[in-house]
Amino acid sequence: MKPLILALVTNGLAFAQSFTGTLNPTDPHDVFLVRFTLSAPATVRVQSWGYGGSAGAPGGTNAAGTVIAPGGFDPYISLFAGTGINATFLASNDDGLCPPGMPVAGFCLDPTLTINLPPGSYTLAFSVFENFSIAENLGVGTLGDLFINLGNYYDPYSNTLRTPRYAFDISGNGVSVVGTGHVVEPPTLRKAFANASIPVNGSAALTFTVANPGLIPLTGISFNDPLPTGLVIDAPASTPVCSGTLTTTANNVSLANATLQPLTNCQFSVTVRGSTPGLKNNLTSAINSIEGGAGLPAAASITVGGNFLISYAANLNAGDSVINITNTGANGAALNGPGFGAAAGNICVNVYAFSPDEQMVSCCACLLTPNALASLSVKEDLVSNTLTGVRPNSVVVKLLATGAGAGFTGTACTNSAAVAGQNAANPLIVSGALAFGTTIHLQGTGLAVTEVPFTPATLSMAELASITNRCTNIIGNGSTFGICRSCRAGGLNSSR
Numbered sequence: 001m002k003p004l005i006l007a008l009v010t011n012g013l014a015f016a017q018s019f020t021g022t023l024n025p026t027d028p029h030d031v032f033l034v035r036f037t038l039s040a041p042a043t044v045r046v047q048s049w050g051y052g053g054s055a056g057a058p059g060g061t062n063a064a065g066t067v068i069a070p071g072g073f074d075p076y077i078s079l080f081a082g083t084g085i086n087a088t089f090l091a092s093n094d095d096g097l098c099p100p101g102m103p104v105a106g107f108c109l110d111p112t113l114t115i116n117l118p119p120g121s122y123t124l125a126f127s128v129f130e131n132f133s134i135a136e137n138l139g140v141g142t143l144g145d146l147f148i149n150l151g152n153y154y155d156p157y158s159n160t161l162r163t164p165r166y167a168f169d170i171s172g173n174g175v176s177v178v179g180t181g182h183v184v185e186p187p188t189l190r191k192a193f194a195n196a197s198i199p200v201n202g203s204a205a206l207t208f209t210v211a212n213p214g215l216i217p218l219t220g221i222s223f224n225d226p227l228p229t230g231l232v233i234d235a236p237a238s239t240p241v242c243s244g245t246l247t248t249t250a251n252n253v254s255l256a257n258a259t260l261q262p263l264t265n266c267q268f269s270v271t272v273r274g275s276t277p278g279l280k281n282n283l284t285s286a287i288n289s290i291e292g293g294a295g296l297p298a299a300a301s302i303t304v305g306g307n308f309l310i311s312y313a314a315n316l317n318a319g320d321s322v323i324n325i326t327n328t329g330a331n332g333a334a335l336n337g338p339g340f341g342a343a344a345g346n347i348c349v350n351v352y353a354f355s356p357d358e359q360m361v362s363c364c365a366c367l368l369t370p371n372a373l374a375s376l377s378v379k380e381d382l383v384s385n386t387l388t389g390v391r392p393n394s395v396v397v398k399l400l401a402t403g404a405g406a407g408f409t410g411t412a413c414t415n416s417a418a419v420a421g422q423n424a425a426n427p428l429i430v431s432g433a434l435a436f437g438t439t440i441h442l443q444g445t446g447l448a449v450t451e452v453p454f455t456p457a458t459l460s461m462a463e464l465a466s467i468t469n470r471c472t473n474i475i476g477n478g479s480t481f482g483i484c485r486s487c488r489a490g491g492l493n494s495s496r
Helices: 134-138 378-382 461-476
Strands: 005-010 015-022 032-038 042-048 075-081 088-093 112-117 120-128 165-171 175-182 188-193 195-198 203-212 218-226 238-241 244-249 252-260 264-274 278-283 287-289 293-295 299-304 308-313 319-327 347-354 360-368 373-377 395-403 433-443 446-453
Touching: 015 032, 015 175, 032 165, 042 075, 042 120, 075 112, 075 165, 088 112, 088 134, 120 165, 165 175, 188 299, 195 203, 195 461, 203 218, 203 252, 238 264, 244 264, 252 264, 308 433, 319 347, 319 360, 319 378, 319 395, 347 378, 347 433, 347 461, 360 373, 360 378, 360 461, 373 378, 378 395, 395 433, 395 461
Parallel strands: 195 299
Antiparallel strands: 005 015, 015 165, 032 120, 032 175, 042 112, 042 165, 075 088, 075 120, 188 203, 203 264, 218 252, 218 287, 238 244, 244 252, 278 299, 287 293, 308 395, 319 373, 319 433, 347 360, 347 395, 433 446
């Protein structure tokens, strides 16, 4: 089936929307559906153009201003109150007027339906002539009763095989189209990892959602998901799910012979472990069914060994803490060092500071070239310019390493803490950051220094969304409060 083309126009009296597309060329019993709403009582008009063309229309075009050529199938339109399988039959039309329709072999077979409707939700069904709804044949019923599956693309009036192309307008004050579809739809598949990043040998749930967006049951639903190298399933099994069978091996997930009722979905999860570091892109096969054919594959990504690091700084009244960060070169480095040739292996270490009551008080990012060393004073850089102006006495600090620019060649990290990634072609979360929290505090009459490495942690999708959203708000409010000070070159007690 060809893609649907939509156009929004105003025809002087009422809102109108034009639809052009193609029913399934191999299945003349295909039915195209349009769901729309009315916010107030209105006269709604449906005018087809596909059979005879738009020559009889004002200006010779449809409502979108497009000239519609003749040659499409002889259509039938049915209107239902409501949406989904419980929508009830209201009205239908087969043939229209000349004009606006144009005669073919003396017949005007482009239907016109004009009806006064109260506010509410409605579904318009567009089908081949003779493929009436069963509800209409019975005089009462619903869209879920389906259609009688008669008719084809052959036109006895012109003695020609017509194309499966349709073209029609829906007009009326307050008409709002909310969705389109077909009575029989392919199944859909979505998948998502619970986490954005996990340590090496860490685990994450991989959740699949299989759905039937159509109005008939789908059977024989199946797909295959080969896991990328470095993701494994430690407990392979065969499990009944979705009225079918889920089978997992050490490196593969497959669903076979599942069944879904109309407008329903089924969800299940498997646990995967990250055995080797790196960005893992996971793509399934197409999802198939007997009735609906093939749907699109699903994709998801997770970073194994990506640097999401956490630590804290306490008792800032008694001293200071300094965060020392370096780039290990895990993502490459310039052959002869910085300044010789193109940049390589650069990362952004995004910094998020939280007060003890969970409020994000500041965020920023440090650009780190391979083997460079940078530091931030908690007192001078993280809590000296907080969002609220209040300086907490202790903070939780989280670091998230992302690639700087495409291919790790970027030379700036402006606002990267708000987006956690600089380029769609670039890994979102990467390895390569090493961080230590160095604390200076009073001990007796002197000073003492302790140093503790930041702890690697699993980054959930929810936490990633939370920290980047809150940092986006801090950067975007325009006040400059909450944006922490610059990263300092060098480590503790080194000059800028």
